[in-house]
Amino acid sequence: MTTINTVPEVEQAVAERYSAGAQAVEAALCCPVDYDPRFLTVIPQEVLDRDYGCGDPSAHLREGETVLDLGSGGGKIAFIASQVIGATGRVIGVDINDEMLALAESAKGQVAGAIGYGNVEFRKGRIQDMRLDVAATEAFLAKHAVTDLASLQAFEAETARQRVESPLVPDGSVDAVVSNCVLN
Numbered sequence: 001m002t003t004i005n006t007v008p009e010v011e012q013a014v015a016e017r018y019s020a021g022a023q024a025v026e027a028a029l030c031c032p033v034d035y036d037p038r039f040l041t042v043i044p045q046e047v048l049d050r051d052y053g054c055g056d057p058s059a060h061l062r063e064g065e066t067v068l069d070l071g072s073g074g075g076k077i078a079f080i081a082s083q084v085i086g087a088t089g090r091v092i093g094v095d096i097n098d099e100m101l102a103l104a105e106s107a108k109g110q111v112a113g114a115i116g117y118g119n120v121e122f123r124k125g126r127i128q129d130m131r132l133d134v135a136a137t138e139a140f141l142a143k144h145a146v147t148d149l150a151s152l153q154a155f156e157a158e159t160a161r162q163r164v165e166s167p168l169v170p171d172g173s174v175d176a177v178v179s180n181c182v183l184n
Helices: 009-023 045-049 076-085 098-115 134-143 149-165
Strands: 066-070 090-095 120-124 176-179
Touching: 045 076, 045 098, 066 076, 076 090, 076 098, 076 120, 090 098, 098 120, 120 134, 134 149
Parallel strands: 066 090, 066 176, 090 120
Antiparallel strands: none
16 A cells, blocks of 8 residues: 655654754754844743754844744744844744744743843744644644545635635735744
């Protein structure tokens, strides 16, 4: 019997690698970059240890901007951006990996408390499909299992509706997009 893999192999490899990286430090997963130390002091060490980014885009951000962090991982760049753009700005981190999102969410309150404001949010989504809110899609599937053609059509209609009525990141809603080259 032939098995068909419905998840592209590259996406599966990335998911496995970053899930492991969220659980324990993987030194060979990134190339180190020097960050402005004044922005790092408020970020929990656990986030710093599990950051696998290869660049610092914070120099390109301006106060008051809405910043979209693609592949936000544990949140380090989002938390740095939060400080650069200040209390009047906003950061939206998008990642597909549950473990990385949990790490970022676990640090969000501590960072907000340390800097005096909370302007960072994390959303579950695929960066190659910024209109589909994966968390909302998973919630729909939890209540409406796909078991036949009719339920498949209902699922497809729901994802089409989400993309139009409640996209993960609406068009024109951000001023700057940051992303790090990460998987080596």
